[in-house]
Amino acid sequence: MKPEEVVRQTVIAKLEALGWQTDRLQWKPEWQIPSTPHDLSKRERGQKYSTAGSADLVAFADNSRQSYAMQVIFEFKAPDISAGREQLMRYLSMEPMAKLGYWTNGSQSLAIYKQHINEWLEVEGAALPQPDDDLTRPPSAPLTWKTLRLPTDVELTAALKRLVATVVVQDSRATRREDQLRELLHVMLVKLDNDAFYSLPKHSHEPVRFRVYGGEHNRIQKTAEAIRKQFKDYFAKQQNRVFNQDDQDEIKLTDATLYRVVVELSQFRILGDDMDVLSKAFQVFRASALKSGEGQFLTPQRVIRPCVMALEITSEDSVIDPACGTGSFLHETLRQVKENEFPDEAESYRIVKYANDNLYGTDMDSIGIKLTKALMIAFRDGSTHVLQGDSVRVHNWASSFPQLQSELGSKHHPDGVARKFTVVVTNPPFGESLKVSAADARAGKYTISKAAAAGKKSEYVELEIGLIFLEHAYRLLQVGGRVGIILPETYFFSFSYRWLPDWLEGRLKLRGMVNIPMEAFEEFCRAKTNFYIFEKIGELVIDQETTEEKAR
Numbered sequence: 137m138k139p140e141e142v143v144r145q146t147v148i149a150k151l152e153a154l155g156w157q158t159d160r161l162q163w164k165p166e167w168q169i170p171s172t173p174h175d176l177s178k179r180e181r182g183q184k185y186s187t188a189g190s191a192d193l194v195a196f197a198d199n200s201r202q203s204y205a206m207q208v209i210f211e212f213k214a215p216d217i218s219a220g221r222e223q224l225m226r227y228l229s230m231e232p233m234a235k236l237g238y239w240t241n242g243s244q245s246l247a248i249y250k251q252h253i254n255e256w257l258e259v260e261g262a263a264l265p266q267p268d269d270d271l272t273r274p275p276s277a278p279l280t281w282k283t284l285r286l287p288t289d290v291e292l293t294a295a296l297k298r299l300v301a302t303v304v305v306q307d308s309r310a311t312r313r314e315d316q317l318r319e320l321l322h323v324m325l326v327k328l329d330n331d332a333f334y335s336l337p338k339h340s341h342e343p344v345r346f347r348v349y350g351g352e353h354n355r356i357q358k359t360a361e362a363i364r365k366q367f368k369d370y371f372a373k374q375q376n377r378v379f380n381q382d383d384q385d386e387i388k389l390t391d392a393t394l395y396r397v398v399v400e401l402s403q404f405r406i407l408g409d410d411m412d413v414l415s416k417a418f419q420v421f422r423a424s425a426l427k428s429g430e431g432q433f434l435t436p437q438r439v440i441r442p443c444v445m446a447l448e449i450t451s452e453d454s455v456i457d458p459a460c461g462t463g464s465f466l467h468e469t470l471r472q473v474k475e476n477e478f479p480d481e482a483e484s485y486r487i488v489k490y491a492n493d494n495l496y497g498t499d500m501d502s503i504g505i506k507l508t509k510a511l512m513i514a515f516r517d518g519s520t521h522v523l524q525g526d527s528v529r530v531h532n533w534a535s536s537f538p539q540l541q542s543e544l545g546s547k548h549h550p551d552g553v554a555r556k557f558t559v560v561v562t563n564p565p566f567g568e569s570l571k572v573s574a575a576d577a578r579a580g581k582y583t584i585s586k587a588a589a590a591g592k593k594s595e596y597v598e599l600e601i602g603l604i605f606l607e608h609a610y611r612l613l614q615v616g617g618r619v620g621i622i623l624p625e626t627y628f629f630s631f632s633y634r635w636l637p638d639w640l641e642g643r644l645k646l647r648g649m650v651n652i653p654m655e656a657f658e659e660f661c662r663a664k665t666n667f668y669i670f671e672k673i674g675e676l677v678i679d680q681e682t683t684e685e686k687a688r
Contacts, residue, residue, distance in 0.1 A: 140212040143242045144192055147210060147264065151195070155267045159199050166190035167209075169227050173288065176230060179203070180290050191227060195265075197302050204297040206233045208265055214239060217246050217260070224248050225256065232291040233298060235271035238264070249273040252403060253285055270355070272399045278343035281334040284405045295400045303400070307393040319389045321503060323397045324406075325378070325510050326366045331407035332514040347402045348395075359398050360391035377519050378509045380502060407514055437464065439622075443650055443667045444468045447559055447620045451477050451490050454557045456612055458527040459564040459605060460497030463508030466522075469561070470495065470515060496521040496557070498540060528572065528601065528608050531579040544612070551581045553611040555675075560609040563622040566602035566663070574598050582607050583676070587639040603627065603636075610643055613672040619644070622652065625664045644670035 137145075144163060152158060168187045170176040175185035180203070193210035196202075209227050214220035220239030228237045228250060237248040247262035252275040265271065275283075287295070304316040330346035333339055345366055350358030364387055371385035387394060444465065449455060451473050457465045474487045491512065499505050502524060509519040525537030530552045533541040546554035577585035578596040584607040589597040602623050609619040627633050640646075650667035 139242070140192065143212040143240060144210075146242070147193065147212070147240065150264055154264060156195060157199070157267075160196045160201075160267075161193060162196070162201055163193045166192060167194040170230050173230075173290075176232075176290050177288075180293065188226060188230060189223075197298070200301065202297075203231070204233055204294040205302050206231055207271065208236045208238055209234050211237070211239045212241065215241065217241075217244050220246055221248065221258070232288075233294045236265060238262070251275050252279070252283070272348065272355070274348045274355075279347055279402065280343060281331075281340040281405070284344065285403055287404045292404065292406075295404070299397055299400055303396045304389065304393060307389050309390045309393075310388050315388065317503065318383075319387055320397065321506065322367055322383075322387055323363065323389070323394065324401070325506075326363060326370055327401050328407050328510055328514050329370050330366070331405060335405075335407060344402075346398065348398060356391050356395040360394045363387065363394055363398055374510070374513065377513065378506055380506070437468075439652055439667070440464050440468045443620055443622075444472055444561065446648060446650055446667070446669060447561060447618060449473060449559055449561075451486070451494075453559045454494045454496075455559040455561060456496035456498070456557045457562045458498050458560065458608060458612065459562045460499045460508055460522070461501070461504045461563070463497055463504070463511055463522070465561045465563070466495050466497050466508065467511060467515060470512075492520050496523075496543070498523045498525055498527045498544075500524065500526055528604050529576055529580060530608075531576075549611075551611055553608070555612065555614050557612050558614055558617040560612050560617070560619040560621070562605065562609065562620075564602050564605035566600060566624055570601050571598045572601050572604045577604065580604075584639055587635050588633075590635050600627075606644075610670075610672060615672050615675055617672050618647065619670045619672070620667060621670075622665050622667050625666055628668075640670075642674045642676055643672065645673045647671050 148161060148163070151161060168190050170179050171186040171188045175187070178185035191209045192212045194206060195208040195210070196205040197207050198205045209224065209231060211220055211223050211227070214223050217239070220241070224237030224239055224246070225248065228234055228248065235250060239246045239248075245260070245262050247259040247265075249257040249259075249271065251257055251273045255275060257273045277283075299320060300317070304310065304320050305313075307316060307319075310316045310319050327346050330344055334342065334344050346363070348355055348359050349362045350356075367387050368385045371379065371383070375383075375385075389397070449469050449472065455466070455469055457463070460466060470487065470491055473490060478484070478487045478490075495512070497505075497508055499508070505522060505524040509522045512519040512522065521543060523537075523539045523543060525540040526532060527540070530545075533545055533552070544554055544556075545552055549555065572580075572582070572585070574585065574589075574594060574596040577599060582596070582599075582604055584603055585596045585599045588599050588603075589595060606619075606621060606623065609621060613619060627636060646668065648669040650669075652665045652667060
């Protein structure tokens with residue numbers, strides 16, 4: 137047996153004796169380290185990539201053996217401490233989630249901890265790490281906005297996956313999944329508020345509040361106390377704008393869990409000049425909580441930006457996303473209007489007024505609504521018209537969603553929807569199994585369901601919710617307004633939907649289409665979709681007595 141193999145087997149035995157679970161240690165096969173950041177991105181996409189070498193042993197924080205759960209990289213091949221140091225630093229640089237590199241040749245040892253950008257803490261003669269060790273080594277000086285790192289997609293994805301899949305699930309206080317996600321979201325709102333404050337030039341050199349506090353022996357307690365106080369302050373300030381009636385001004389996670397969340401997030405800029413990072417952060421978080429079977433597929437930022445550009449939205453437009461999710465289309469609309477019309481900070485009041493007056497969003501999901509409100513406040517407000525409720529079941533608005541009834545309802549239209557918008561932009565849930573019942577379609581007076589029923593015994597039929605959203609968008613629009621909507625291509629080319637062109641006649645005219653590659657949603661589904669742009673060319677109204685339609 138080679139000398140390094142003897143060392144490896146000895147270390148593995150000692151780690152197991154310290155309490156490390158065997159299925160959290162990997163050495164067969166050895167873990168492949170990417171050569172470059174580009175190779176790291178390739179690996180995360182499941183593509184072939186070049187390697188800088190293989191780690192002799194890797195320890196994980198859970199049983200997934202995924203890169204987001206990586207804790208420690210061990211090396212035994214390097215003959216001396218100098219070579220071991222060089223190899224560990226190279227490997228640690230390419231594995232963003234690894235907290236510690238550990239080298240030993242059997243007689244000497246070296247531990248290298250990551251602190252911050254190009255900051256390393258070296259400990260010669262270090263003992264082997266134990267499973268419950270705090271591997272965090274805070275930066276030598278308090279972080280400021282200037283020294284926070286702008287994370288790559290891979291770094292941010294890994295950090296958020298780690299929080300959702302590894303950190304909060306082990307919490308002994310919040311044991312239900314929905315409670316864990318809510319509390320994690322509340323910590324992230326504190327981080328978001330922190331970034332909004334310290335990104336301002338006059339505060340950018342001050343130590344940020346969202347960070348690790350205390351010394352080696354009281355870091356967990358002091359950090360948890362500080363973040364709990366910050367959340368209490370944020371809650372008091374935004375209680376009526378962001379939070380639900382059931383929310384409280386306390387983060388219901390253990391100190392240890394809260395500390396670990398802060399450790400993962402505190403080094404990054406989540407809110408800043410680059411909306412891609414902002415959107416990515418919360419899309420990744422939300423993706424971990426969503427069930428793909430529900431038909432809710434988050435829209436990637438690389439899709440959102442050209443789609444909003446194609447709609448040519450201006451400050452004269454009133455805009456709604458009736459399935460807003462985490463508000464990505466609204467954020468991007470606000471960003472583009474600001475960039476195109478009000479780039480000067482002296483005109484910031486104009487963009488704030490635009491956001492408050494003209495941007496609307498609705499969604500059933502409470503997490504998505506809370507995120508959308510918080511982000512709109514942090515960016516340029518616009519949280520006023522972000523509403524929770526079932527957007528398409530209009531017949532339930534008055535009884536179950538009075539805010540929707542107040543903001544979007546109308547007594548002047550038989551279908552109950554006010555025509556108050558010039559733009560509807562949305563990515564509704566879709567899928568063969570996600571449908572609106574015939575009874576709901578009838579109650580909501582959805583004529584598209586009647587069109588689909590042509591030649592059948594029933595007057596209304598069960599219909600995919602994406603098509604119901606298409607009519608809902610049509611109803612929300614003024615004549616001459618435009619709708620941008622992501623829908624499966626099959627609706628417009630399949631024989632099963634041969635009735636759809638007749639329904640569109642006199643209502644919506646196709647004005648453009650943005651091709652969306654199948655890969656855009658491959659994390660969730662393999663449906664081929666496009667972004668369709670329609671203009672509302674006419675108003676067909678329902679005669680309440682005959683349920684027949686006529687042109688207005």
